[in-house]
Amino acid sequence: MLDIKQIVANPEEIKKRLSLRKPALAGQIDEVLTKYEAYKKILARVEELRAKRNEMSKSIGKIKKEQGDDAAQEVMKEVGQLKEEMALREAELEPQKAEIDNLLLSIPNLPNEKIPVGLSDADNPEVVPCTIPLPQFDFTPLDHQAIGEKLGILDFEAAAALSGSRFALFKGDGARLERAIISFMLDLHVKKGYQEIMPPVIVNENILLGTGQLPKFREDMYELVGEPKQFLVSTAEIPLTNLNRVRTLSEAELPIKLTAYTPCFRKESGTYGKDTRGLIRNHQFDKVELVMLSKPEHSYEMLEQMVLDAQEVLKQLEIPYHVVELCSGDIGFSSAKTYDIEVWMPSENKFREISSCSNCLDFQARRMGLRFKNTQGKLEYVHTLNGSGLAVGRTFAAILENFQQKDGSVIIPKALRPYFGKDKIEAK
């Protein structure tokens, strides 16, 4: 959420920067400003009326004490009259406030001034080139679904029978490999100073407001039946970033670095026909997430660190990757600056996203009231960052595709062998 005071103080600047995402967003800023001015007028009147009421009520107490109950009758009548207008005005106030809040919650974060300007992922520049050599095949490489099904470690038919399309079922060495990847990633991040968390994967509505999934992206979320409203998380970013909202942090605690494995649940509505094969885009998938809470002045350095931490996974697994910086038209709702790490997928002959690392500045923190007390004793919003470290299913797919052998077997990367227990998955 953007700061309403900043919008009021500097509307043109804000419009300019938002229009780097989408030109239409400028109109929403005007709408907020108009509604806010109207709201303030009513607020002033309501507060004036309340002040009068409070003052008179106080005097009633005094009069009753000094002159007896009957003496207060007249003042009580007067207050009664005040209350009529008050009720009227207060009734106007509520919906207007809600409308403004809702508008503010629906406006995305300001992109950082220095990020590349562009419309789509086609405009994302490469910032770290690929240094791990691409695999060379003397045969036609298969895609990961074909490899996995041949090896008997992935079963999409069984998954479809159980749950429908866009679900995966891992079995035997497949299940073991998925588990090995998760453990490997978590251990690596814990060594780098992240605290491991295992959070609930069902969360309340207000938690989703905090990280920005609501109110705008409700259709992507699996909502549970019943009251109070609850949702399956679409990423561990949600519980991790919201984790400290209940208390005020102290400056000495920052930065806070968290990592967690969770399954992630996404409806993927609006992606029909896209990436329908294999592990690339499913309703349920595994992900290891990185989250940082940082002092404002350090958040961009922390973002660089996080991208390195995520890359380290691929370096150790020896999977070819490169890093791109997302352009203004491609960054996510809450983000001011985002790097994507993309792995090489031989079957598609291209790089594909496996991690997205974002600095959200105070955008999420303002939504959830997540603040720290600085050394002057003042409260400040923290900056929040999140990144995948990494998407597990896509890592699984990348391993199968990049390390497939002519005989159909798959070599396991050295770093993973202690976790997997074998150095290859044999062809049947």
Added chain:
RNA sequence: GGAGAGGUGGCUGAGAGGCCGAAAGCGGCGGUUUGCUAAACCGUUAUACGGGUCACACCGUAUCGAGGGUUCGAAUCCCUCCCUCUCCGCCA
């Protein structure tokens, strides 16, 4: 699922219709004393919004788990919900 007890500031905890944004203690901050540290003593110490100011000051409004209600007036009374704890049942 059933019965009961609770939810108050950074923390502990009092308050039971007006004198309460809220006692006291702890913690924090500033100061005095002190070779340093500690201790002692004095003072100070919630947040948001609106107005105001160059900026302070200051003024107003709201906030005692959340939302409604009663009342001239609610932390306090009533209703609904959420959460925590204890006991019982069930269960991995």
